[in-house]
């Protein structure tokens with residue numbers, strides 16, 4: 001056997017290592033993906049020691065999940081992780097290869113990743129009486145698993161202050177917006193629940209990248225945390241069962257619906273994406289363009305470049321402008337804009353129905369890329 005064969009056999013048999021946590025939103029997205037694809041992996045808790053010795057030195061900041069490949073490469077950002085693994089594990093792709101389904105899957109990934117995170121944070125931190133004990137213990141368990149049980153909630157206070165203390169200003173969802181966040185999430189739950197009465201996943205019997213985007217917020221926070229978990233089980237039992245299917249999938253099973261079908265039951269969900277989220281994304285593109293014009297020599301963009309107003313369920317507030325969100329928005333926008341005229345014409349009736357034409361025609365003059373674990377200007 002040639003040396004390279006032995007070498008690749010060895011890397012093939014070594015598992016991937018996922019540094020993450022059950023309480024972490026984006027860890028849930030990656031874990032569900034690894035399980036569905038049947039990729040051999042071991043999950044390691046992102047303890048304080050792991051943050052100090054691995055995550056911060058390799059990634060440059062304390063963030064999870066991080067995936068270590070058998071070849072020794074560290075990957076961060078769930079979308080970058082999935083995009084790196086899809087070509088390595090091509091069986092049962094999670095990206096549909098037909099235009100309408102691919103577009104819908106990318107849009108719903110974005111809604112899960114960058115919009116439902118607001119509901120996830122709100123329901124975790126605003127229902128303290130029901131959630132706080134569980135959350136503090138979980139953070140303590142994660143950061144210092146060897147500590148005595150009585151100490152864990154105290155250790156958990158540090159991340160609780162960090163995550164629970166900042167998000168309202170960051171996402172602009174302080175007290176005046178609480179009712180809007182809940183109306184929006186309850187509407188989403190009802191619509192997704194109705195869809196799941198007819199289909200196992202968004203686009204048939206196989207989970208797509210859209211399902212993986214949604215499972216992040218819908219597992220760690222909205223299913224596992226006591227208060228929203230009760231709401232989900234009582235109000236949207238089909239969604240709770242979908243979470244369980246996503247957590248314990250039959251690896252590499254199922255198929256997307258034939259003929260590029262978009263089920264009617266997804267129409268209200270897609271209309272919600274364009275009503276709630278894409279105005280913020282379009283304004284993010286405007287802000288990024290202005291920032292790049294004002295900082296022509298800068299390559300990496302800061303995590304936040306100011307604040308802008310947004311409206312949710314008729315109520316308005318101000319939130320941080322995140323260039324990262326433009327990078328994620330580029331995925332459906334560029335996919336749509338790169339289709340042929342004939343394909344775009346075929347997509348038009350659907351996009352008109354869900355109010356998506358304007359957003360998908362957004363002109364992005366300063367595209368961003370994600371390299372070196374950061375969002376940078378594409379030169």
Ligand SMILES: N[C@@H](CCC(=O)N[C@@H](CS)C(=O)NCC(=O)O)C(=O)O
Pocket residue numbers: 024025026027062063064065076077078079
């Ligand atoms: N877009 C990133 C987000 C990762 C993320 O925000 N992770 C959270 C935990 S679920 C975190 O570590 N946040 C700390 C921070 O951002 O400073 C991804 O998809 O991986």
